[in-house]
Amino acid sequence: MAQKLHPQARRLRTIIVTVPIMGATALVLYERLVLGKPQRTLPRPNRDEVPKEPKILAEAAEKIGEPEPRV
Template identity: 80%
Template sequence: MAPKLYPQAQRLRTIIVTLPIMGATAYVLFERLVHGKPQKTLPRRDDTCESGQHAGAPGKETEKIGTSGES
């Protein structure tokens, strides 16, 4: 088992782990807000067939991840 880190070392480790995550998140949000890049969505499993073609009703859109469909 690794030895316990000093408080200064714990803070440094937290910064080293957190900064890349924050940077990537900020970049994705910047792309969406400034450049108008759309949010990535996953197709619903019941809307696709084996060939990969969209089998849903015409005009039916996929739901965004994390939404329940209520507006």
């Protein structure tokens, strides 16, 4: 198990971890609010392009529905 850090070292570690996160967040918010950049979104496929049932699941369902051969 790791040794416990001195309180001053814990504060320094917290600062080192949080300052870059805060800086990146502030930059993104500045670009959105001041520069008017749109929010990034993930592309969504059209409903026509998405198959109703994936091929692998359809094949598995067929196998489950078939009775096992008896020997």
